[in-house]
Amino acid sequence: MSDVHMLTGAYALDALEGRERTAVEAHCAGCPTCFRECEEFRATAARLGMASTTVPPAALKRRVLDIVRATPRPPPWRLRMSGLGRRLRHRTAVRLLSRTLH
Numbered sequence: 147m148s149d150v151h152m153l154t155g156a157y158a159l160d161a162l163e164g165r166e167r168t169a170v171e172a173h174c175a176g177c178p179t180c181f182r183e184c185e186e187f188r189a190t191a192a193r194l195g196m197a198s199t200t201v202p203p204a205a206l207k208r209r210v211l212d213i214v215r216a217t218p219r220p221p222p223w224r225l226r227m228s229g230l231g232r233r234l235r236h237r238t239a240v241r242l243l244s245r246t247l248h
């Protein structure tokens with residue numbers, strides 16, 4: 147089974163079943179950080195769902211891609227250390243969403 151910390155996004159989107167779903171639920175019951183992360187993923191997914199009902203302006207795609215290109219990426223070996231990669235990806239996703247929706 148995958149590291150439970152890598153499954154919070156999929157769990158928040160109801161994309162897990164069986165043992166993986168049960169493992170994330172059990173972990174989140176005792177880990178406020180992961181519980182909060184799941185709640186944030188759900189809130190972000192809900193906002194994205196609302197945003198997809200409108201046609202985005204052409205400039206939005208360019209702006210999002212510019213932000214993605216400008217966002218520094220640590221080397222892969224560093225992402226594998228502890229939960230740094232997960233936290234960075236989460237922060238980047240929240241930053242991108244915040245910039246594009248405001």
Ligand SMILES: [Zn+2]
Binds near residue numbers: 173177179180181
């Ligand atoms: Zn945790």
